[in-house]
Amino acid sequence: MSFTLTTWNINSVRLRIELVAKFLKAQRPDVLCLQETKCPDDAFPAKRFKRLGYEHIALNGQKGYHGVAVISKIPFLATDIRTFCDNIDSRHISVSLQTGAADPPLLLHNFYVPAGGDIPDPEANPKFKHKLSFLDEMRACAPLHPSGDARHILVGDLNVAPHEHDVWSHKQLLKVVSHTPVECDKLLAVQAAGNWVDVARERIPLSEKIYTWWSYRAADWTIGDRGRRLDHIWVSEALRARVTDFKILRDARSWERPSDHVPVTVTMEL
Incomplete structure (x- = not known):
């Protein structure tokens, strides 16, 4: 079967429900x-x-902040929520899906990693310290280490642009939260610990620029194209050869009252 999954930091689902509906009607x-x-x-x-047409919904939300959700046409076999850094702050949810009678279940993790504030110093900025600790716990988390024929997907706003061309200017952003060397190293360590395949960089060379987020601070986000790749889709090794398509819907950043992030979609043959 063909299976399509989208990840999107929506920045308030109630405020932007019409944008989500527009996307779902068009892309399905x-x-x-x-x-x-x-x-x-x-x-x-x-x-x-x-x-x-999305009957199956798994939620981990809270008032006014954070929150993750999985909306699906396919029934869930199970759902789970993990906490990190001893904070109950709605940053993770996982679901398992049966996509074929003879296939092992598909396990999907949805994350919202802490943004980390503005000061890239864990001693001066508790939010940055929290982010680094969160990434360390992700690296050590056994359920995020798929092996063998395990069919796992990890998606979300991971709030780190780990490679040089995941940001508009590597040199100018080296001391800006989301692209500091310590964050990049820690996110890549999470990826390596689970032997995850970064779908975007599997299909698009490291030499090419890729962005999924553009700041609201720019009056016109298209001028200078100063983006960052903060939204990620990773798959386990067992799914690597199953990926058939990958898309970033840049146009969504120009929709009326948009999120500062855009939808990122993977298609697989399962």
Whole structure:
């Protein structure tokens, strides 16, 4: 079967539900993973998603901040929520899906990694210290170490642009949170510990620029194209050869009242 999954930091699902509906009507992914839903579970617009054909919804939300959700056409076999750094701050949810009778389940992790504030010094900035600790815990987390024929996917706003051409200016952003060497090293260590395949960089050479986020601070995001690749899709080795397509919907950044992130989509033959 062809399986399509999208990850999108929506920056308030209730504020941007019309944009999400527009995207789902046009693209129809099997699964949509959202971050920064900024919505308690009992206020999530589940009925709207169900009317769009997405009957299965897994939530880990809170009022006004953070929050992750998985919206799916495919039923869930199980759901799970993990906490990191002893904080109950709605940054992870996982679901398992049965995509074929003879296949092992597909396990999907959806993350919203802490942004880390503005000062790249863990002693001066508790938010940056939290981010580094969160990445360390991800690296050490046994469920994030798929092996053998395990069919795992890890997606989300990981809030790190780890490679030189994942940012508009490597030199100018080396001391800017999201592209400091310590963050890049820690995110790449998470990837290496789980033997994850970074789908974007598997399909697009490291020499090419890729962005998924453009700051609201720019009056016109297209001028200078000063983006960063903060949103990621990783797959386990067992799924590497199954990937058939990868897309970043840059145009979504120009929609009315957009998120500062855009949808990122992978297609696989399972």
